[in-house]
Amino acid sequence: MVGTSIHHNLCLPHPQQHHQNQKPIDPTSREQECIYHLKKCKNMEDLKQSHSLILKLGLLSSSFCTSNLISISALSHFGSMDYACSIFHQIDCPNSFQFNTMIRGHIKDTNLDEAIVFYNQMLEMGIHPNNFTYPSLLKGCSYLQRLEEGMQLHGHVFKTGLQDDVFVQNSLINMYGKCREITKSCTIFNQMEDLDRNSATWSTIMSAYVNKEMWGECLEMFRELSSRKDWRAEESILVSVLSSCINLNALDLGRSTHGFLIRNLSGLNVIIETTLLDFYLKGGFLETGLLIFERMKVKNQWSYSVMISGLAFHGYGTEALRVFSEMREKGFEPDGVVYISVLTACSHAGLVKDGFTLFEKMKEDKIEPTIEHYGCLVDAMGKVGKVREAFEFIKSMPMEANEVILYSLLGACWVHQDLELGVKIGKKVVELNPQTNGAYVILSNIYAKSQRWELVGLTRKEIAQNAVKTHGFSFIEVKRKVYKFVSNDILWAKCEGVSNILTQMQWQLKFEGYFPDLSEVLHDVDEDEKRERLSRHSQKLAIAFGLIHTSKDSSIRIVRTMRMCKDCHTFTKMISSIYERRIVVRDRNRFHCFENGACSCKDYW
């Protein structure tokens, strides 16, 4: 304790010493003195000393001094809003700077409501909000996704005539983006003069697109931006680019973005490194991902989370568990999301016991398990054939089972040939969502296996009727262009590059004995029939090569289907895909297909 006070004396030169060669009576120099002390504060003790100095010199009446005092109290990492408030309330008539600082401080503490109280007080006192007031308030609305308040503030922005301030505009774009009101973001973006747009503007609008899962539009923005002469590479912009690449399977573009980063930036921050890591892992480049992970100088909880789920995704369950314990050793507290990753790893590797141990550990850590956590365990049990236990487990859950969980169990029932339970679950899935074709497919398979042909017919009919409603689509990247093809769409067949790939896939799959020759499919006479078969076929091909996700609206989305060489004739290595209990692993020039062992991985459904 003695040591600390000595240190502080060193840190804060005594006022008199500083005065020696100056005129001590000059009030501005005394103010400067206080500011000098304030700016040097490193902790609460220093701050209190500066505060008492201000009181001693009778400078609490100096709005410049109190402004700075409030600013340090409210915004520094060691200060507190309580402290700032106590000072603020001693001011008779706070100015706009002081109000803005208090608002910003509350926003920093994610206390939007309190910030709004100050804002209202400001208005009531007739203090005009300025161009510094709105950015912080809107930022608060952004991360709390408070559209209501955000829109009111937008109105105030017009009333105060601040709508042309670039900071205010960027904040508005961001607020609407975070609230998923992309059209409103675009309106503001489009109303801006091109010269007024800065990199924050571009970065904001691009992340707004990513937030809305409009990855193509995000890349379109990037194309527009990068065609300008004066643009500069910025990490925040490229994070959105990479994120879009991941989702569009634009692996070449992603890799050249990586190259661009290396060429143009001296070092990468942890966010972009983590995004890169995710990009490589999702794209199937496990080795590159591992290399990036090992070389990362700064890792955070998120990086670990991405690495763990990446390992799980590639089927390395035990490795994922190892990284998980490394994460704990390094002092990163896992959150609910990391537990989802690590439980997924357990389910992929069939580590039921480890899964349950982790589940208990998680509850000890005071993390409330969500349906996803339960889902992982159901998955794990289903995978090793413990379908009945999994069913009992579902019944014991504190929440209703959702489609994802039932789907997972349904797949397991089929694989382990528990037809009775399969029918039970299948009917439930259909009840929950009558448009899930996958459940019908499995149900019809189960009926066929039990020779209940009438039911097979009925189920197939449902599938045919639903086919129109389900939009499966897939992406293929050929020479830096990403093609999307949708079920019921044979346009891709007209595109030479894409059809080459499909022919190649076809050949590979035929080689593995999965599907009939494409030409056989094309031999059908009836146009409608041909179209239908083709679409089903293309979807099947894509599914066989892809990872399947169910998007929020339950339509099936197929992403990350494959990676092709630039000449689009040869496949590059790796594709790991899971569908209907078949795993296709691409390693160099061979496919390894596995049919045993359930792959009812909920994260792919």
Next chain:
DNA sequence: ATAGGGTTAG
């Protein structure tokens, strides 16, 4: 006189 906006997965 002091200040402000933008980045990632599950």
